[in-house]
Every structure is written in structure tokens, then in C-alpha cells.
Amino acid sequence: xxxxxxxxxxxxxxxxxxxxxGCNYSYGGTVNLFWYVQYPGQHLQLLLKYFSGDPxxxxxxxxxxxxxxxxxxxxxRKPSVQWSDTAEYFCAVMLxxxxxxxxxxxxxTSLAVNP
Amino acid sequence: GAGVSQSPSNKVTExxxxxxxxxxxxxGHTALYWYRQSLGQGxxxxxxxxxxxxxxxxxxxxxxxxxxxxxxxxxxxxxxRTQQEDSAVYLCASSFKETQYxxxxxxxxxx
Numbered sequence: 001x002x003x004x005x006x007x008x009x010x011x012x013x014x015x016x017x018x019x020x021x022g023c024n025y026s027y028g029g030t031v032n033l034f035w036y037v038q039y040p041g042q043h044l045q046l047l048l049k050y051f052s053g054d055p056x057x058x059x060x061x062x063x064x065x066x067x068x069x070x071x072x073x074x075x076x077r078k079p080s081v082q083w084s085d086t087a088e089y090f091c092a093v094m095l096x097x098x099x100x101x102x103x104x105x106x107x108x109t110s111l112a113v114n115p
Numbered sequence: 116g117a118g119v120s121q122s123p124s125n126k127v128t129e130x131x132x133x134x135x136x137x138x139x140x141x142x143g144h145t146a147l148y149w150y151r152q153s154l155g156q157g158x159x160x161x162x163x164x165x166x167x168x169x170x171x172x173x174x175x176x177x178x179x180x181x182x183x184x185x186x187x188x189x190x191x192x193x194x195x196r197t198q199q200e201d202s203a204v205y206l207c208a209s210s211f212k213e214t215q216y217x218x219x220x221x222x223x224x225x226x
Contacts, residue, residue: 032213044206044217051213090158094213100171101213102148105158 002027004093006106013081014114021076021109023091032094033074034103035065039087047089050074061085083115117141119218121207127224128197136192136221140209147190148215149174149182152204161205164190197225 007022025031035047048059055067065076074091088110092103120139128134140147149161160174164184175181179197184190194201202225208215 034214036217043219046214046216049214092158099165100163101146101210101215102160102163102171102174103150103158103215104160105150107155107157 002104004091004104004106006091006109008109010110012112015083016080019078019081021089023074023106025072025093027095030096033067034092035076036090037087081113083113086113087111119207119209119216121218121221123221125222129226130199131196133195134197136205138190138207138218141216144209144211146210148208149192150206152206199225201225
């Protein structure tokens with residue numbers, strides 16, 4: 001069965017530190033890849049997405065992610081985090097098979113940024 | 116409204132009662148998805164609508180769960196004879212160009 005794995009469950013950083021959150025998926029076919037963020041008390045928001053083309057994608061708030069097909073990975077990065085980046089981050093994969101574009105989710109990574 | 120809305124935002128019910136959760140998608144979005152977010156289990160797909168039809172109900176955990184969508188817009192998720200394990204946040208998303216936009220969710224607590 002297809003699955004998404006996020007390696008870090010809880011991350012604690014100080015402001016200005018660099019961030020990298022790992023995401024790997026298991027599916028041999030074509031995929032669309034997403035990172036969503038959930039700030040405290042808010043709903044899920046799209047951070048960035050990859051469908052095709054340049055494997056390095058840039059999202060909102062200075063986030064970027066790199067799709068490495070050979071490693072089945074889509075890691076999220078930010079060079080310098082801020083306190084306001086404290087949130088839950090979810091990696092999700094959409095299989096390009098059939099009409100159902102359901103998302104398969106990782107378990108999420110809780111990021112706490114200390115001021 | 117500008118985004119996906121869901122109601123109620125919170126629901127507390129007693130075991131055995133039926134509950135109905137509502138989702139108002141973004142206008143013009145033809146695809147609609149329901150997910151459930153449980154503690155320690157992440158988000159899991161429940162059901163998908165394309166227009167008013169539900170081609171994929173494979174994620175519904177039991178026959179106590181059902182959903183419908185009318186007029187290609189509002190969707191309701193119904194849970195009959197609720198059980199404590201149904202306690203979770205139920206999320207709705209509407210989709211445009213293969214990107215899903217989420218509502219705030221309904222937090223369901225079954226006592």
C-alpha cells in the first residue's frame with residue numbers, strides 16, 4: 001500500500017536556525033506532492049506543491065522543497081526560521097492514477113521555534 | 116465565502132446518537148473530499164465526490180458512515196450510532212486544478 005513517511009515527529013529550533021523536514025513516499029508511479037501547514041488554532045493551509053518541471057519548488061513564507069525522484073523524497077527546507085513558523089507540517093502525496101485525487105498523508109511534524 | 120466552511124465547529128454527542136456534519140465548498144469547485152484526523156493516526160481519506168456522485172467511498176470505516184452531496188455544492192457526512200472511536204476532527208476539502216483547500220474541520224467528541 002502507498003504510504004508517506006515523515007521522519008521527524010517533533011523538532012525544536014531557535015530562531016534563525018535552518019530547517020529541513022524529511023518526507024518519503026512509497027509509490028512507483030507519477031505523483032503530485034504537497035506540504036501543508038497548520039498553525040495553532042488554524043486550519044490546514046497549502047505551503048507549496050510540486051506537479052512537474054523544476055524539482056525545486058518555492059512556497060509561501062520562504063519555504064522551499066526539493067523533489068528527488070530517485071529517492072522518493074520531497075523534503076521541506078527554510079534557511080532561517082522564525083517564531084511564527086511554529087506549527088504542524090504535513091507532507092501529502094496525490095497519486096496520478098484514476099479520477100480520485102485523494103491525498104495520502106504523513107503523520108506530521110510538530111515544529112516549535114523558540115524566540 | 117472565500118474559503119471552505121464546515122459546521123458545527125465542535126460537536127459533543129453521546130455514544131449511540133447520530134450526528135451530521137456539513138461542508139460548504141468553495142464555489143465552483145467540483146471535487147470534494149472528506150478526511151478524518153485522529154490523534155496519533157494522521158489524516159485518513161474517507162470519501163470523494165465528483166459533482167454529486169461519490170465514485171470512491173473506500174475510506175468510510177464502516178456502514179455507519181455515509182455522505183451525500185447535493186447541487187454539486189454542500190455535502191453532509193452522517194455518522195449513525197456513534198462510537199467513542201469516532202471521536203476525531205473531520206475535515207472537508209474542495210479541489211481546483213488538483214489542489215485541495217481545507218475547511219477548519221469539525222471536532223467530534225463521542226462520550
